[in-house]
Amino acid sequence: MSELLDYGHFDIVLAEYLQERQISKNKLAEEANLQRTQLNAYCKNDIKRPDLDVLARICYALHCDLTDIIRYVHPSQTNGGNNNG
Numbered sequence: 001m002s003e004l005l006d007y008g009h010f011d012i013v014l015a016e017y018l019q020e021r022q023i024s025k026n027k028l029a030e031e032a033n034l035q036r037t038q039l040n041a042y043c044k045n046d047i048k049r050p051d052l053d054v055l056a057r058i059c060y061a062l063h064c065d066l067t068d069i070i071r072y073v074h075p076s077q078t079n080g081g082n083n084n085g
Contacts, residue, residue: 006075012050014058014069015043023062031061 018025029039034054041047042058050070059066 008073008075010050011071011073012042012045012047012069013071015045017062017064017069018043021062028058028061032057034058 017023018028025036025039025043028034029036032039032054034057038054042050042054055066055070058069062069
């Protein structure tokens with residue numbers, strides 16, 4: 001059986017972005033046409049399969065880029081990360 005590779009992962013850092021810019025979740029939910037519970041899941045990074053339409057609405061409402069609210073976390077070398085990129 002083959003060894004599982006750690007390819008890294010994505011973290012949604014929307015809560016940090018909102019806090020740094022003093023933007024309320026209520027305002028964003030209204031402007032992005034999102035339910036508060038859905039927005040809270042994104043703010044808590046509790047999304048298994050992010051919806052690209054939702055992310056587009058969030059970026060549109062915030063006038064930001066996707067890279068402002070999502071961060072790629074590189075695999076660690078101790079977890080089987082591969083440097084043969």
